[in-house]
Amino acid sequence: MNAVDPSPTISSAVPKARIRFGIVLMPNFTLTAFSGFVDMLRLSADDSDFSKPVRCAWSVVGKTLAPVRASCGIQVTPWETYDEAEPFDYVVVVGGLLHSVPQADDETLEFIRRAARGNTTIVGICTGVFALMRAGVLDGHRVCVSWFHYWDFIERFPNADADALVADRLFVIDRRRITCSGGRASIDVAAAILLRHMDHATVQKALRILLVGEMQKGNAPQPHPPGIAPATHPKVKRAILLMEQYVGRALPLDELASKLDLSPRQLERLFKAETGKSPQTFAKHVRLRTAAWLLTSSDRTVADIASSCGFSDASHLGREFRKQFGLPPVMYREQRAGVAVGDAEGFTEAGLDDAAADAIPQ
Template sequence: MSSRTIFGSADDQAGRPRPIRFGIVLLPNFTLTAFSGFVDLLRLASDDGDMSRPVRCTWTILAESRVPVRASCGIQVTPWVTFDEAGAFDYLVVVGGLLHSGPSASDATLRFIRAIAASPATIVGICTGAFALARAGVMDGYRICVSWFHYWDFVERFPALPESSLIADRLFVIDRRRITCSGGRASIDVAAAILLRHLDAGIVQKAQRILIVDDAQRGNAPQPYPPGLDPASHPKVRRAILVMEQHIGSPLALTELARRVDTSVRQLERLFIAEIGKSPNVYCRQMRVRMAAWMLTGSDRTVADIAMSCGFSDASHLGREFRKEFNEAPSAYRITRAHAHQPAEFNA
């Protein structure tokens, strides 16, 4: 699609270019930040001043029914129209969120995605919305951007899609009439990239400045990763670190960690040494100590309580490991750092 092109009739009766039409589907347990960031940039770019009228673009929240859709944080959004009532769109935006909490996209939602994909519209998957697009069968032959956080989940759920098509080191990917985005704050960036196809750059940049995100990122900007990891790090290493984070209070044995990421203990150790220069056990221990340091300066919890929360047997165990990392006891660290600054990220 060429720059400044709008689908369909070019002008309305008033002689103005027809608004860009966005249909937005919110999946159960969608991420509120991803949704609000995307739609707020549309709102701010759509009108002048502080009017927020749908002049340059319109947006419609739609679903199978008008039953409110619950975000992962508990806030509910009521769809404006049902799929049967929906008109034509230039972009269909599917916003996902939590993968393992409740139902995913319904059969009716998947059918609707397939129907829109057969039209001239462009399909956009934000956060785990890309999973719904893959389930609908509309991503064959396209590159797919997924968060590094969900990379291995995607591989496990869609083994027929080649791993070479997965992009987990960029904020978003535009591939012809498919756009996928890693989620979070990047939803603002992908909204800006879409609007720049149709609107003057000054309009989009003004909207970004109002949101205080005038440092908009391009799609090839790297996703944020755990401390010490390069964006090109092996996916099994990234997956192992994610599993470590999920079990920080009750660390897994190395054999179980290797099983979770479908590799051998020996291979996992080799990958960690090659990618970050430390063994999985050392990395996990440092992660837990750093979490304890953050809790010491950011909460009033006792050292014993923090020790248990971070997977140490007791306060003495935490104290021994803490001294190796910071050369002081947890209680002393709390006193000297509580009113200074938060601990820096460790250089894994």
């Protein structure tokens, strides 16, 4: 099979050969990410409503043919094993829950490496990117992760290039490596891949059938952070996500503005209009909010948390923390013992007491 051109150019003709996708499911994979991606393939593969794999074909592959359990309990049986599968144009690794069961086994990691050594484009969806990192196939590439799993990623891969880590976008295409934050974005990244090989009308038809409408581009921001209205300007949303991504190192205003293709003055004006606060003040609140969450969700020392949240030392964190919350970090931890600060969606106001909620910029 001829290799697929990895450039994101859009072809106006139906490909002569089917594009082959091999899909690897991690234990406790996210069903939404898997089904969204596959349904885009299914609906784009055929002209009629028969779901025939005319333009592209897909196969679920695994170490064995034993069913793989999704995080919701539904099980999917692989169609073929790694040894039986023919070469694919794309190998797609779909992840899910990180903490409940062992992740990718040695055979899966070797399958990913073997595919990466050829002409195959490797795709990581949701926490599938963790498997790609463990396989060592992302060196020298930008990597997209969900903001929700950013700290998990940093903890598991402390030597990763922080400047190459992207937690403020839906997905990233970097040559033959594609990484996606997961969820609904799996539909968008599938559409972006298919547009390399199919005409726009075919892909758009599939999106309309899924009631999605227009696909989101990779540089679209991930969903708005807690405490921010949905109507907030997308540049401000992205700036806040960058603040969370770089919570351990306060980004200078000019560097933050540069990442957003704005001037520092433009960014300050936009932030003031949208939040009523300067970027610097908002960033400090983000760091304090993260420190409050770490105090109640971990047993890390105050000094360690201070370092992780961009404060010079424990005393610096203590001074700022008392200003914002009215009590020192240790006392805050003692009072909040056994009470979760954030819910499963992140650090939301519902999980904070009144003093902590006041620290979240509105």
